[in-house]
Amino acid sequence: MQTAVKGPTADSGDAVFMPYERDAALEFRQEHEGVHFWCGTVSGCGRPLFTRIGDERIPHFYHLGESEAQCRLAKRSRGRLDIEPEMISAELKRWRQSRDLPEGEAVFRDPIDRFDARYIHISDPASTRDTRVVLGNITITKVLEDAESPQGREWDWFVHERNSEVTAILDRQGVAYGRFRFVMHATSATLEVFLSTPDNVGDWGRISRYVPAPNRAPRPLEPAPPVTADLKPGPARAPVPQRAAASGPARERVDRDALIALEAQFPPRRGLDGGPTREPASARRAPRPLASEPTRQHAPRSEEQIANEFKDAIADLKEALDLGDRKNKARCARRLHALRKAHRKSLSSDDNRAIKALLKEASPS
Ligand SMILES: [Zn+2]
Structure with missing residues (x-):
């Protein structure tokens, strides 16, 4: 792994990179003599993690045994991108506290088979003011549905600057959000949020200075909003990147290019069972109608989307079983159970049997 958290405990949130280059890595190790490294808790x-700087492979952190x-x-592991969940969770905990919200519990979701669809949800049972963080430029149906839900209006949203899919929905829904980006340095990164100013110019800055704008009323669905509407945000809101208004095929192409570039940079890892690597990125994502189309909400989900939801739910439950995480196991089992109930017809009898067996394995004895 290329990233670790340093400090007295694994939840310090003080995330660092191991430099790729050998001399820089040796220098990094010398500078951190006596410092503990951890695999982040988010x-x-x-x-604990340890450093390995040899001649064969690029320098990295590793777990024992x-x-x-x-x-x-x-x-x-996604290489340097692994720094993002730890860093943004730590900063958002501080941000929540500065706004008199409970620190909350951060849950990281990383659906298999979608390379960049990660998100974090910070919640606390005592508060409805949750925080949703959408990492990366591609996301899953659940996040899009959350962005449109009444519940989602109660949350503080933070969306990666490249994710025009989610920001287009939030713009239409009138839900305020902070756009963020990570600026990478030699051995760490800085998180920046776009801070809008009254003159509607704005600039990137520290998250501690971010104050969410109040939500507006949702934009009416009928008639369809003109394409240029996204280019004229209200005075209190951050300018919307032009890409949000790009046509469907153009937008798809941009996202796919970014995805393929990322895959090339951080090639998908072979499963531990030595199974086949994942299918090409272009085959993975079900085509989705443009977010601004009024019919979108009523369009039934495609077979492929449902199949992907099943795949995710099964993989997540298997992982929860592997890790012996009881709370997560129960949540994953509930999700798979609900999916099976809703889409029983689209399952083959073999698949249905396998899912039934998995749910049985997950049920508390
Ligand atoms: Zn670990």
């Missing part, structure tokens, strides 16, 4: 397992096989992050 996306990883919270166990069996911990490597038991760590979900080690299995799905």
